[in-house]
Amino acid sequence: LYRQVLHIRDKALGPTHPDTLDSVNKLAGILDLLKKFEEAEEVYERAVETAEKTLGPEHPDTLRSIALLAMVLYHRGEVAKAEKMIRCALEGREKALGPEHPDTLTNSQNLAFVLRELGENEEAEKLYRRIIEHKEKALGLDHEDTLRYVYNLGNVLHDLEKYEEGEKMFRGIVEVLEKTLGPEHPETLTAISNVGSMLQSRGNDAEAEKIYRRLLEASEKTFGPDAIETIRAANAVAVALFFQDKRYGDAEELYRRSLDAREKTLGFGHRSTYTTLCRLGALHEEQGQFLEAEQYYQQAVDRIGTTLGEDHP
Template structure:
């Protein structure tokens, strides 16, 4: 038996941990990283840069598993150690800063995420240049941030910069390049350019991930889930159901039933069932998603609030108007409060518009008028006079860069 607590076998354990994480075998990855960390702390000490590297990678693993508190503890430990040992602008330090940005994104703390990404980008550009792959990964992550903020032109600028650089440096079929391709597909979907989104996500991203990583890798399943959303928008509901069921089965096996990525697919299935008129099934999906998100993310996280709003819309279809009003008012309060959204974000405006419709049904015409005027003014400011803000809210799974 290999003694992972002796030099150099803790490095072997670290390498195996990285391999297992990359192929989605998370339990094995955790076991290897924990053995590597114990070996390094004993042989090298807790403040050695190699020890910090394993701590950082444990943070990445916990983030993959949706264990956000554990991930943050690892990242904070790694960052403090790297800043002391290597300095605040060393590329290894900046990689942890970037990872913290991704964690804050997952937690819905977008202002903190932006601060981390901007620090990482400025540091990478200075240390490595604007076209280095590490720099481009942060550029891509900033694109995701701008997507979440509804700043779609900024997101497009980031993604196009990242894609051009990655294609040149890594080639069109590298998994990092494919992640950016996938993100561009999401952007085109948000812009209403569905044919372009389908071409990019299906012909390029999904085919590339299946070839490079296999059909059941979490990156592949993320694209499958988002293709389900695209088919739903196009009215191809059988195709959407097939995509969602494949994504859900794969995520439940790879990540577990209560991982936030799994719950996003559960929520999306709820929306599909609602469209199909399968209202009891939709309610079951939404209630599962809401319970899981409240436990994992808290009651006021933007992802939780999206499910609350979707439950409100379902209750209207079921004729349960008082429950719908309670859900919509909770969702609106949450979205207005969220730093990421605010009163004029498109997600907020969807709930405002839906509240207007509900108040109209309830005969509360003054309240309905106030909601409609709010929605119209916000829509024209944020999207232009021809855009629509009506409907349920879909959640895109974002790939890990």
């Protein structure tokens, strides 16, 4: 359908008409969604080339096509090239539209996302803080759009090992989401999980255990005992137990529960299943129970060999 519309507009209006360019961008967007990245790149390149000739390099429509092309390059794994192109689009949009325009802020978000992928977290942090400042002014701190960026900043802070600030940030998100969505909503539970992760990264395993137990209880109610979300929560409690006061018995019970549920829901050959086997092996190894540890490790090796092949790294 998009190809047909483009063909009609191309004939009737010409390749440089704004409506034709809009159809080019829409076709490329669909190709991107369908993961036909090579073809999407070619179509966006056509859009950029035409827009630069007819509208000029700093026109908002040209910059839009450049920004979209950059994300296709990112999806193709050309991250460094995508970064340069996003910077180019961002610079142009800041001049043409201003720093607080929604398109400029979207561009800033895309740049922050790509920078995090490249490990340039300090700059990503600055960008997220700037976006949050604008969003907070326009929408308020409790708005879902603002919270999404606060969430992204929290993840960057974790990467930068700024765990204390990250914990406060995620606790703030939990507080808002509990009021707006409810304490057992999936988004609230994800934020609670991140609080636990920050606590664990700070070495506060006892407090992390409390958070993860709360998460486990809510996940059982929301998703059911065998759901993948509940299994992950049980596993998180087990990890917290493993690292504090050598509470191996409690940890083993939860790992076994995770293993049973993962075998039921994901199958014997799933990565999460044999990861749990490895954790059970490590648990017994830590206690000097080497025979039991070997048995779990061997089960994991056998399943990995069956699933991925014996020569897999």
